[in-house]
Amino acid sequence: DGGITQSPKYLFRKEGQNVTLSCEQxxxxxxxxxxxxxxxxxxxxxxxxxxxxxxxxxxxAEGYSVSREKKESFPLTVTSAQKNPTAFYLCASSIMGPRYxxxxxxxxxxxxxx
Amino acid sequence: KQEVTQIPAALSVPEGENLVLNCSxxxxxxxxxxxxxxxxxxxxxxxxxxxxxxxxxxxxxxxxSLDKSSGRSTLYIAASQPGDSAxxxxxxxQSGGGADGLTFGKGTHLIIQP
Numbered sequence: 001d002g003g004i005t006q007s008p009k010y011l012f013r014k015e016g017q018n019v020t021l022s023c024e025q026x027x028x029x030x031x032x033x034x035x036x037x038x039x040x041x042x043x044x045x046x047x048x049x050x051x052x053x054x055x056x057x058x059x060x061a062e063g064y065s066v067s068r069e070k071k072e073s074f075p076l077t078v079t080s081a082q083k084n085p086t087a088f089y090l091c092a093s094s095i096m097g098p099r100y101x102x103x104x105x106x107x108x109x110x111x112x113x114x
Numbered sequence: 115k116q117e118v119t120q121i122p123a124a125l126s127v128p129e130g131e132n133l134v135l136n137c138s139x140x141x142x143x144x145x146x147x148x149x150x151x152x153x154x155x156x157x158x159x160x161x162x163x164x165x166x167x168x169x170x171x172x173x174x175x176x177x178x179s180l181d182k183s184s185g186r187s188t189l190y191i192a193a194s195q196p197g198d199s200a201x202x203x204x205x206x207x208q209s210g211g212g213a214d215g216l217t218f219g220k221g222t223h224l225i226i227q228p
Contacts, residue, residue: 004157006157033215033216035215035216035218040220041220042118042203042205042217042218042219042220042221043158043203043205043216043218044218045215045216048215058215059215090157090158092158101163102160102163103148103158103216104160105150105157105158105159105160107156108155108156108157110155
């Protein structure tokens, strides 16, 4: 079955540590996105990428980094510079950018601070 | 900056009722509007996508309308069932420049009582 796989489902970070969240899709989608969801809040865009080796900052990119070396993979690193990383992180993908096609989402990674 | 508002924040109705969820957005220059469903601790499932040139979309018991000029959309759920219980999110894609991701509302938490 085609879809988006996020791993791990739960992740814990120590102070000063960088952690990487995995996102893999087998939908052959060009565009991929990372969103952050806080309790009672809407999702906010962190980074997005429309083609391999290219990505753009979203509304809340500070303290995060991404790479897009392969079409199917878009990992997100939460760096120690992100002072409030506890949240639910969702990865999404779409065909040829999101403007005319629906975005498809993974099941998320919940990140907590130890 | 685009802002998306969803009313009500929470709704509880008996099974079998028809109901309407509301979404408003401040900037009418959008490419499309998308309705999602989110179950607790899960990712988002796309329900309906309405292009800016369209007035409505239907899928089964769901009907979404769009009035771009007034900045409003509604999601109509007919003959509600307990399985419809979830959080419903509305999101828009902005026309023009800027981050090419979705801007989300905070959602309507829906409970259908058996």
